[in-house]
Amino acid sequence: KNQVEQSPQSLIILEGKNCTLQCNYTVSPFSNLRWYKQDTGRGPVSLTIMTFSENTKSNGRYTATLDADTKQSSLHITASQLSDSASYICVVSWGNYNKLIFGAGTRLAVHP
Amino acid sequence: GAVVSQHPSRVICKSGTSVKIECRSLDFQATTMFWYRQFPKQSLMLMATSNEGSKATYEQGVEKDKFLINHASLTLSTLTVTSAHPEDSSFYICSANGGGRDTDTQYFGPGTRLTVL
Numbered sequence: 067k068n069q070v071e072q073s074p075q076s077l078i079i080l081e082g083k084n085c086t087l088q089c090n091y092t093v094s095p096f097s098n099l100r101w102y103k104q105d106t107g108r109g110p111v112s113l114t115i116m117t118f119s120e121n122t123k124s125n126g127r128y129t130a131t132l133d134a135d136t137k138q139s140s141l142h143i144t145a146s147q148l149s150d151s152a153s154y155i156c157v158v159s160w161g162n163y164n165k166l167i168f169g170a171g172t173r174l175a176v177h178p
Numbered sequence: 179g180a181v182v183s184q185h186p187s188r189v190i191c192k193s194g195t196s197v198k199i200e201c202r203s204l205d206f207q208a209t210t211m212f213w214y215r216q217f218p219k220q221s222l223m224l225m226a227t228s229n230e231g232s233k234a235t236y237e238q239g240v241e242k243d244k245f246l247i248n249h250a251s252l253t254l255s256t257l258t259v260t261s262a263h264p265e266d267s268s269f270y271i272c273s274a275n276g277g278g279r280d281t282d283t284q285y286f287g288p289g290t291r292l293t294v295l
Contacts, residue, residue, distance in 0.1 A: 109288045110271075170221045171221055
């Protein structure tokens with residue numbers, strides 16, 4: 067069964083600290099993996115997208131990694147800001163028609 | 179580029195009425211749009227895939243007669259929730275594949291909060 071699991075479910079950190087979110091997937095055939103940021107009451111916004119051959123990709127203070135062998139990905143947030151408070155969703159695209167499998171998300175709260 | 183809008187952003191309606199939600203790709207043409215539903219603290223669940231000029235493809239368990247989808251043009255798809263009930267209250271989000279070379283990325287709209295009384 068195609069699944070995407072994220073951990074932790076929720077996380078609280080202090081402003082300025084770093085954090086790492088995890089994503090494990092069992093999706094086949096794998097096409098690509100994306101990380102989205104979703105603010106409360108808003109639609110998801112793409113942060114990074116990685117294909118099978120890419121190990122890491124950065125977008126400002128966000129750095130995503132992908133290990134296609136172990137089927138794991140992580141999203142590292144550096145020097146967190148209050149505006150980083152949101153849900154971060156790991157999404158795996160599979161098959162020929164790029165269907166998306168969504169993780170449940172990690173709810174990040176950055177406190178001053 | 180690749181902006182997707184939804185209208186309305188929130189709607190409150192009485193049980194038994196129908197509600198139409200619009201999804202527009204503002205600066206690109208989208209042959210395929212997707213409709214998702216998201217309940218509180220849960221992830222997005224795909225409801226249906228909407229293709230311009232043809233019938234939508236619904237996911238298992240989604241009633242096509244209740245959730246009517248029309249994709250009449252390359253920039254507009256609509257979702258009509260017919261005879262809405264309180265259990266239909268949810269956050270509805272559409273997305274569209276990016277135009278041009280960016281067809282692998284889905285761009286999401288801001289969502290529509292539906293509350294059925």
